[in-house]
Amino acid sequence: MASLNVGNLGEYLREQRRNAQLTLRQLADAAGVSNPYLSQIERGLRRPSAEILQQLAKALRISAETLYVQAGILDERDREEAEVRSVILADPSINDRQKQVLLQIYESFRKENGLAADETRKTDDDHSKPSS
Secondary structure (H helix, E strand, C coil), X not given: CCCCCHHHHHHHHHHHHHHCCCCHXXXXXXXXXXXXXXXXXXXXXXXXXXXXXXXHHHHHCCCHHHHHHHHCCCCHHHHHHHHHHHHHHHCCCCCHHHHHHHHHHHHHHHHHHHHHHHHHHHHHHHHHCCCC
């Protein structure tokens, strides 16, 4: 697991809060955290738990995975998936039910392709082994 990059997380949170046109107090209330605690997170003085990040993501209407990547909780290779999820969840032109269905379809394609890639690798490995 990567180390937490608290400073960048705080900057990112502040940017997202401003983009959402929320005051520090409004975001703190919406996320169920104290105003001073959120201020400390934004200034890079505190390391929020995954649960707090999830609450902040929900209040900001962004994916929790995006915040996990920013915090260094998710590996860098998961960034693309997190970004796709974030874009889907942030799209104002579709409703919440449609977003969830789209995410389920996306996930099923990823699983299908992951299994296919693993099977292909296994088949290639079997063919490359010398026969006895």
